[in-house]
Amino acid sequence: MLRPLLIGATAVTALFAAGFSAAVATRGEPSAFDSVNRDRPLVALGSERQCERYAGLPAHWRDDPKAGMVRLRGGEFVMGSRSGYADERPAGDGRTRVGGFWIDQTDVTNAQFAVFVRATGYVSEAHRQGGAVVFHVPTPEEMNARDLAWWTWVKGASWDHPSGPGSNIEGRGNLPVTMITQNDALAYARWLGRDLPTEAEWEYAGKAGHDGADLDAAPRDASGKPTANYWQGAFPVLDSHEDGHAGLAPVGCYAANDFRLYDMIGNAWEWTKDPYTGPHQSHSNGDTAAVAPPARRHDTPMVIKGGSFLCSRDYCVRYRASSREQQEADLPASHIGFRTVLRDGA
Numbered sequence: 632m633l634r635p636l637l638i639g640a641t642a643v644t645a646l647f648a649a650g651f652s653a654a655v656a657t658r659g660e661p662s663a664f665d666s667v668n669r670d671r672p673l674v675a676l677g678s679e680r681q682c683e684r685y686a687g688l689p690a691h692w693r694d695d696p697k698a699g700m701v702r703l704r705g706g707e708f709v710m711g712s713r714s715g716y717a718d719e720r721p722a723g724d725g726r727t728r729v730g731g732f733w734i735d736q737t738d739v740t741n742a743q744f745a746v747f748v749r750a751t752g753y754v755s756e757a758h759r760q761g762g763a764v765v766f767h768v769p770t771p772e773e774m775n776a777r778d779l780a781w782w783t784w785v786k787g788a789s790w791d792h793p794s795g796p797g798s799n800i801e802g803r804g805n806l807p808v809t810m811i812t813q814n815d816a817l818a819y820a821r822w823l824g825r826d827l828p829t830e831a832e833w834e835y836a837g838k839a840g841h842d843g844a845d846l847d848a849a850p851r852d853a854s855g856k857p858t859a860n861y862w863q864g865a866f867p868v869l870d871s872h873e874d875g876h877a878g879l880a881p882v883g884c885y886a887a888n889d890f891r892l893y894d895m896i897g898n899a900w901e902w903t904k905d906p907y908t909g910p911h912q913s914h915s916n917g918d919t920a921a922v923a924p925p926a927r928r929h930d931t932p933m934v935i936k937g938g939s940f941l942c943s944r945d946y947c948v949r950y951r952a953s954s955r956e957q958q959e960a961d962l963p964a965s966h967i968g969f970r971t972v973l974r975d976g977a
C-alpha cells in the first residue's frame with residue numbers, strides 16, 4: 632500500500648524537475664492537482680538542505696495573495712480508513728465530495744505568524760492564558776512520579792517563547808508555528824482572507840489521490856528511510872531521531888505528497904475547523920488537557936490531523952492522512968500547528 636504511493640511521489644518530483652506539470656491519474660480520474668499550478672512559483676522544498684535554508688516566507692508572500700499555495704480541483708474521495716484505528720473508519724461508504732480550494736504547501740511558519748502579529752498587534756491565547764502545554768523527554772523519576780510526564784503546562788510558554796519566558800524563536804522562522812489555539816489559527820487565516828480546512832478538505836489534500844496507508848505502515852521509503860518527522864525509538868524516553876529530527880523540524884524537510892504538500896504527515900498536528908463529533912468516530916484522549924491548570928474551562932474538542940513528531944509505533948500510531956485526534960479548541964500545545972485554505976468563490 633505504501634510503496635506505490637512513494638513511487639508516485641518520486642515520479643512527480645522528477646516531472647517537476649524536468650519542467651512538466653504533475654498529472655497523476657488515479658483509477659482513470661484526472662488528478663485534483665490543478666494545471667494552473669504549473670505556472671505558479673511553487674515552494675521548492677523537500678530535502679534537509681532545502682528546509683534548513685528556507686527563511687519561512689514563500690516567494691512573493693503578501694504580494695501574491697496565493698503565494699505558497701496550490702490549487703486542488705474539487706472531487707469525490709473515500710474519507711476515513713478501514714485499516715487504521717476504529718475512530719477513523721468511514722461513515723457509511725465514506726464517499727465524500729469537496730469543492731475546489733487552494734491550500735498552503737507547508738504549515739504556517741513562525742516567520743509568517745510573526746508578520747501577522749507585527750501587522751495586527753494580535754495577542755495569542757497562550758499569552759492571554761499565561762502558558763501552554765509543552766512536551767519534553769521525561770526522566771525515569773518523572774515517569775514514576777506522574778502520568779503523562781512528558782506533558783507540562785509551562786508558564787510563559789507561547790508561539791514566540793516555545794520553552795517559556797527565557798526562550799525565543801530566533802533562527803526558528805522556518806519551523807511550524809505551534810502553541811496556537813484554533814482561534815489564533817483562524818485569526819491568522821482571516822487576516823489573509825482565508826479559512827481553516829474542514830476535516831474532509833484536509834484529508835482529501837493529505838491522501839493526494841491515494842487510499843492512504845495502513846495502520847502498521849510507518850512513513851518510510853522503499854529503502855526504509857523515514858519520509859516524515861515522527862518518533863523512532865521507545866516513546867517517550869528515547870527518540871533515536873533516525874528521521875534526522877528530535878522534536879519539531881523546519882517545514883519541508885521531507886518529500887512533498889503528490890499534491891506538492893509538505894509535512895501533511897508528522898511534524899506538527901494541524902487544526903481543522905471541525906468539531907470532533909458525529910458518527911465518524913468515538914474516542915477520547917485528552918492528554919494535553921490533563922496537565923492544563925485545573926481551573927481551566929474545557930472547551931469544545933476539535934479535529935486535528937496528520938500526526939506529529941511524537942507519533943510512534945508504540946504509542947500514537949497516527950502518521951496517516953485518515954488518522955485524527957481531538958484537541959480542545961482553546962488549548963495551545965507544542966505539537967500542534969496549522970495551514971490555511973482559500974475556497975473557490977470565497
Ligand SMILES: [Ca+2]
Nearest residue numbers: 860861874876
Ligand atoms: Ca523525529
